[in-house]
Amino acid sequence: MMESVELVIFDMDGLMFDTEMMYLKFAPGAAKDLGYNVKEDILRKTVGTNHKWALEIFKAEGYENFPFAEFWKILDKKYSDYFDETGVPVKKGLFKMLDFLKSINMKMAVATSSRRVKAERLLNESGAMKYFDLTMYGDEVLNGKPDPEIFLKTADNLKTEYGKCLVFEDSINGIKAAHSAGMIPVMIPDTIEPTEEVNKIIYKTYSSLEDAIQIFNKE
Known part of the structure; x- marks a missing residue:
């Protein structure tokens, strides 16, 4: 896959x-x-x-x-x-994942529920913004996650088929949105662990973005 x-x-x-x-x-x-x-x-x-x-x-x-x-x-x-x-509290493995995806020429996007003003500060001050082909913010869509609108709009803007999009998410609402969009949902839990219902729609679960790099190496 x-x-x-x-x-x-x-x-x-x-x-x-x-x-x-x-x-x-x-x-x-x-x-x-x-x-x-x-x-x-x-x-x-x-x-x-x-x-x-x-x-x-x-x-x-x-x-x-x-x-x-x-x-x-x-x-x-x-x-x-x-x-x-x-400073910006960067999660473990973020830049290892971004550097890896860049090395294989993968298109990358951010689809966040946060408003543009907050998100852009985090992305710019952390140094992550330069990696992304597109950023989509919560105040640019009508419906928030678990509605799939933000993911569908992101894929449409980058002219990518929904089934060829992999989504990294930490929240149940985000996983449900990715699944509804027909994308590949990968969960890296943060404050909330996946429920039994959500586990049924998750493709893979990892402990960190660094750990998740293996999804590209082993398949």
């Missing part, structure tokens, strides 16, 4: 950068600043999707009037302060 792959699509948060842990760390405090006590299990449901879908999840959980605009502003400030102080 790997011989047919023409495009590798990367999620960003939790896969390339250790930012989903930051979300789960900072989000409860941001909600409390606004007078809300949001349980971690609800926050985990929003991992891997965009702001629009996260809002729908909050509403379904009884937070109909949750002030999302203010919530994201507080989170963005916390993220920015963290990056200013510590």
